[in-house]
Amino acid sequence: MPRKTDSGSKVPVSSAERVSTGIHGLDELIEGGFVKGATILITGGTGTGKTTFCCQFIYEGLKNGEPGVYITLEEDPEDIKEDVKRYGFEFEKYEKEGIFKFVYQNPFEVSDIASTVVNAINSINAKRVVLDPISLVGMYMKDPAVLRKRLFDIIRMLKKTGATTIVTSEILDNEIGEHVGGSLSRDGVSEFIADGVIVLSIFGIGEGISRSIIIRKMRRTKHSTDTNPMEMGGNGITISKQ
């Protein structure tokens, strides 16, 4: 379906079905939301808001009755729930209703987390899924080729479920937010397999810190390529236009 630009000319708009991200100000930068069923990598340095982003995405679905699963390989679900209560995300309500599952999986206890993920998704017919962080999958694997295959298999499996999925990873940065690693994820491969990549950053030190978000890649989407300012507070993450 064509749409009119400010100048009046018509540009094609992706016909893909969209899923609202729940992040204030983001949908309008990516043609209305994530492509339904896509796998999106949220990456950035430590403390840049990756987990908060994931919670807000899942919570948006829950408010509209869409079942969601959050698989955490790192933080305790109870800690995450407490952290995001300040933004008004009350996950317990939806756990009681049976449309939300918060699953902790110790990445060192199982060699293959795929079955944990699939069972959780199928048990409530989840439409939104988070795997936070995917970088802990196969941390103990020495052979990079084996690790890449494992990540590839997990992402392919997630795509098969039809759920819209976020996975998270880390970019190495220094104390003032400059990226010092060579790739967009810890494993160096997730960014190529994912359908979309969003980079969160913190710049500066002390009172003068500022946050930003860049949509690095979003398949089937005409998206903003600006560095957009981002804030955390109030009712979650809010993005303002550059």
Ligand SMILES: Nc1ncnc2c1ncn2[C@@H]1O[C@H](COP(=O)(O)OP(=O)(O)OP(=O)(O)O)[C@@H](O)[C@H]1O
């Ligand atoms: N009330 C608040 N208002 C604004 N910012 C906050 C507030 N509480 C926490 N933060 C910020 O949120 C950050 C944590 O967010 P989050 O856990 O989503 O980040 P992350 O990228 O997942 O971090 P990690 O590297 O631990 O996985 C804190 O480091 C802090 O900067």
Ligand SMILES: [Mg+2]
């Ligand atoms: Mg986190």
